[in-house]
Every structure is written in structure tokens, then in C-alpha cells.
Amino acid sequence: MPMIRVEMFEGRDAETKRNLIQALTRETVRITGVSEASVDVIITEIKKEDWGIGGEQASIKFPD
Secondary structure, eight states: OOEEEEEEESOOOHHHHHHHHHHHHHHHHHHHOOOGGGOEEEEEEEOGGGOEETTEEHHHHSOO
């Protein structure tokens, strides 16, 4: 059973996440031949202040 973990900045709406889950599932099924029911997608949203890029908080590097 494939498990796909996505870590991304918080703030995307439910429709965007739904579309991402559907696309990842569809492509996993296409490439691996497993059933849709066997694909798990887990989205973890992280605050920009809790994500470091190049030694700097993402909230500083990419302010809203």
C-alpha cells in the first residue's frame, strides 16, 4: 500500500488539498498499478515560522 506524505506551508483551502490528493492518487495508480483504495495521502501543514530554509525561517524568507 503506497503512502504519500506531503509537508507544505499551511493556508491552502480544502479544494486545493482535495485536488492534490486526487492527482497524487491518480498518478500513483497509473504508475504502480495498485488500486486507488490502497493509496494513502497524508498532508501535514507547517507554519512558515517552523520551517527553516538555508538557515533562515521561511516566514522571513517568504513573508506573506
